């Protein structure tokens with residue numbers, strides 16, 4: 186009985202949430218993502234690492250069709266989420282983005298109050314039936330983003346008035362407030378001090394109980410700490426994708442090894 | 451770019467880099483000083499032009515802000531003005547009698563002498579008396595104290611605009627008239643109060659009675675029409691072009707045309723309006739509504755361009771943020787981008803409307819320079835507008851219109867300055883830091 190449960194647990198962990206097949210991204214003539222095949226698992230933290238400009242953000246933005254908003258960007262291939270191609274004509278990108286939350290590389294709070302920043306998503310998706318529920322969502326989201334204690338007395342002040350790190354956590358709170366199934370985080374901790382970083386990593390750890398989390402990071406330590414799977418990108422190619430432990434201890438590709446040991450990047 | 455000469459290009463070959471920098475520094479500083487000098491000279495020139503303009507307008511215009519009045523004790527003679535005859539009656543004769551009281555020597559049966567005597571009164575005096583009596587017929591048989599404007603020539607005399615030492619034949623008022631006026635002045639009957647008629651009266655042939663009421667109301671209706679049409683249409687077009695339209699040859703073509711439209715001389719819009727609104731649609735001539743439509747044609751490109759610039763200046767990260775939490779395109783535009791762009795849009799709109807307020811040529815073409823002595827009751831009544839009123843007055847031969855033209859310009863400038871100040875206020879008040 187115990188054995189069986191353990192087995193099921195493992196099977197649940199291995200469930201594929203998103204799989205990219207032959208994914209290509211072009212910015213005009215620039216071929217930014219080349220032939221990427223990857224399976225991102227549910228209830229798992231996946232880290233994207235790689236040198237600057239290798240296409241991590243670009244690929245991340247494919248997963249919630251954020252590249253649609255860039256005129257010159259063109260995505261080819263298939264990206265399946267729960268078995269459905271998200272680039273299919275009948276998929277509404279708006280609905281997709283409600284399911285796939287995103288934290289951007291640069292903090293981008295709305296020039297509105299802290300409260301409005303967090304409550305905006307739940308409001309437009311009708312996740313709260315009344316003000317009390319909305320208050321609750323706002324508080325819970327801010328707590329999860331480790332920001333509540335700092336802002337609880339000034340929820341009505343502008344979100345743009347916060348420090349850079351606080352703004353980033355506000356953006357995280359905003360993203361988790363809509364209870365997405367997948368959370369894409371583009372260097373969420375690059376502007377944070379070690380304490381806030383630790384809190385965010387804790388949040389990521391907590392989120393993976395229910396969601397699939399993809400995080401782009403330049404910190405090997407962070408990737409090693411929070412992720413179970415790691416993908417290494419180089420010049421638009423997905424060079425290696427494996428268990429985080431394997432990538433960091435026993436990389437198969439020499440480029441991965443050089444990057445991890447600090448020789449390219 | 452031109453100051454990089456070959457000797458600068460390889461400074462290290464002849465000395466240290468710092469030495470090269472020091473050598474070029476003197477020249478660069480000199481260039482900067484020259485540039486600054488030109489800039490300051492240009493500003494001084496512009497400001498002095500502005501000052502000359504303002505002083506010349508104010509120095510002629512301020513006369514029109516007061517108006518010489520004369521106070522008369524008028525016996526409303528029931529013989530001349532029988533109650534049953536109202537509103538007709540011998541109001542002019544009654545006034546002549548009141549004037550005659552101060553000049554017993556003048557024979558009031560002598561028509562020429564009487565006319566000379568009453569020439570001091572504005573032509574409107576009898577109508578002022580008539581309106582008073584019609585409003586209250588019980589005044590008949592009583593003596594009323596009446597304060598009426600004096601006619602233009604005497605107003606000029608009182609304000610010192612008629613030189614008393616000029617030879618009589620070159621003067622607009624003869625010596626006898628001056629003597630009569632001075633006598634009235636000695637009696638304390640002449641006063642020079644604020645010229646409220648400038649705002650409360652409509653246009654008139656007689657400068658002392660002419661006012662801007664019709665023009666102000668006409669301009670108001672025209673601007674309101676212009677705003678109600680160009681603001682929603684302009685913003686709508688700009689939002690569509692900026693946010694929703696596919697970027698292709700066709701939208702480029704539209705963009706170029708809108709930019710060109712903004713540069714089309716306003717008189718062309720007037721011709722267009724004349725042909726389309728009045729010619730085809732049969733809308734009334736001289737109507738502020740048609741004027742507003744015409745001005746809307748001109749203002750719309752300005753608003754479209756200002757709105758697009760304001761929309762463009764909203765950082766893309768805000769759009770991404772909204773899209774990222776699952777807002778639809780429509781929600782992104784109307785809940786995030788548009789509110790952030792609103793100060794810029796309003797500033798552009800107000801500046802566009804200020805331009806429209808001062809626009810003359812298209813209004814002339816649709817007949818808003820008609821001579822109309824009553825203020826319009828609706829946007830479809832004939833009216834003038836402020837700039838066309840200025841045009842009409844500037845064209846009038848009477849001396850009194852010289853200062854009134856300048857006064858009207860000052861009124862127009864006041865409105866323009868107020869609108870621009872509002873635009874600046876809005877811009878500063880809502881300026882955002884991202």
Ligand SMILES: Nc1ncnc2c1ncn2[C@@H]1O[C@H](COP(=O)(O)OP(=O)(O)OP(=O)(O)O)[C@@H](O)[C@H]1O
Pocket residue numbers: 212215217235236237238239240241242243244255257290
């Ligand atoms: N909007 C764009 N238009 C054109 N080219 C772009 C655009 N965005 C990214 N690129 C190009 O695509 C490539 C990948 O960029 P991307 O932002 O995905 O890199 P990254 O791995 O996220 O880098 P970093 O670690 O510095 O964030 C780069 O060469 C970049 O110049």
Ligand SMILES: [Mg+2]
Pocket residue numbers: 241242243290371
């Ligand atoms: Mg990036």
